[in-house]
Amino acid sequence: ETGVTQTPRHLVMGMTNKKSLKCEQHLGHNAMYWYKQSAKKPLELMFVYSLEERVENNSVPSRFSPECPNSSHLFLHLHTLQPEDSALYLCASSPEVATNEKLFFGSGTQLSVL
């Protein structure tokens, strides 16, 4: 496989569930990101990892917990979510954590919280 792969593509969960989103990149990049896209809103940066170390946490509620075990894999652990957390969650990677680098996005996980 090439590029950035996200699983699952769709997820429906209740507010008391615990689930995880997975992202894998096959591009040899050192930086990985989680973005959230809510309806009619801009993409919002949630987390940034550089070489498995978190370098940015954009005031994201603690019910979202990222994990980056290595530079190719990124997880987003979800627990006790709210209906307003329903959105498209996009993973992305870039060669380095630096401005002017083009992001390579996965296809996203469409999350619905009931």
Added chain:
Amino acid sequence: DQQVKQNSPSLSVQEGRISILNCDYTNSMFDYFLWYKKYPAEGPTFLISISSIKDKNEDGRFTVFLNKSAKHLSLHIVPSQPGDSAVYFCAASLNTGFQKLVFGTGTRLLVSP
């Protein structure tokens, strides 16, 4: 408060004609701008970029224009093709620190045959 604004949620154009997608920004410190294209059920893909030291960048049918004094950029697609139908996102960044793109809300382009 949105720093990057795409005020037109949608645009319809006939095949062969020019498509012009607009983007305004409020932060004069932004110095690098990008356009991404997104098809349904796919992630955004990079399309074209421009540095603030330029006012135009061209790549095939796609040209981005930057007007720093007006804090405005636009993407021109000539000629438009049905395969260009997608959502186009404008993004801006600062040339300091790490990658932190600020995105607009997107414009859905429909190119009809």
